[in-house]
Amino acid sequence: ELKVEQNPLFLSMQEGKNYTIYCNYSTTSDRLYWYRQDPGKSLESLFVLLSNGAVKQEGRLMASLDTKARLSTLHITAAVHDLSATYFCAVDKYNDMRFGAGTRLTVKP
Amino acid sequence: SQTIHQWPATLVQPVGSPLSLECTVEGTSNPNLYWYRQAAGRGLQLLFYSVGIGQISSEVPQNLSASRPQDRQFILSSKKLLLSDSGFYLCAWSVGPNTEAFFGQGTRLTVV
Numbered sequence: 001e002l003k004v005e006q007n008p009l010f011l012s013m014q015e016g017k018n019y020t021i022y023c024n025y026s027t028t029s030d031r032l033y034w035y036r037q038d039p040g041k042s043l044e045s046l047f048v049l050l051s052n053g054a055v056k057q058e059g060r061l062m063a064s065l066d067t068k069a070r071l072s073t074l075h076i077t078a079a080v081h082d083l084s085a086t087y088f089c090a091v092d093k094y095n096d097m098r099f100g101a102g103t104r105l106t107v108k109p
Numbered sequence: 110s111q112t113i114h115q116w117p118a119t120l121v122q123p124v125g126s127p128l129s130l131e132c133t134v135e136g137t138s139n140p141n142l143y144w145y146r147q148a149a150g151r152g153l154q155l156l157f158y159s160v161g162i163g164q165i166s167s168e169v170p171q172n173l174s175a176s177r178p179q180d181r182q183f184i185l186s187s188k189k190l191l192l193s194d195s196g197f198y199l200c201a202w203s204v205g206p207n208t209e210a211f212f213g214q215g216t217r218l219t220v221v
Contacts, residue, residue, distance in 0.1 A: 042199060045211065099145075099155075101151065102152050
């Protein structure tokens, strides 16, 4: 069974600090997705990582994928309050897209 | 461009009542369609996915069912709701396996 684990599940950080969210998955897959969810809202796609070694950056967020280690990271640089949200990683295996439990990020001034 | 519509946005239903949530996608053909449920403060649980009309795969045993009567229409149903069915239901679509999924706005269901 495909399993996706994220850590930490809760993250409180101060503005201006850096931090990394980790996503491990249990089966071979060359594609991994990161989503953002604001409270009470749906999911918004952030990154699609399509191959081993893929790195994508947008603003203060950078995502990377290591398919050999079955690990993806979402790095936050110089956090700002607007980044407060829940972040999910997801892995797709034969139409079965499984999500991690999510990391609830709170950025404090 | 492709869009996904999901309704209603909010629903309060008594225990034992039926349920019907609808999701439609525009601007694409033969999409993969998904129903997820998110309990309060929790992650997403895949309930059903469909790769074509009439083709439904169920991930977890429950009193919910799904149907795909048309190519771009996905319906989530229940004959009798339970309290435990409360949650945030999300419909999503993708162009096929191993591709990015796009989500509808969700339906917040409260069973009372």
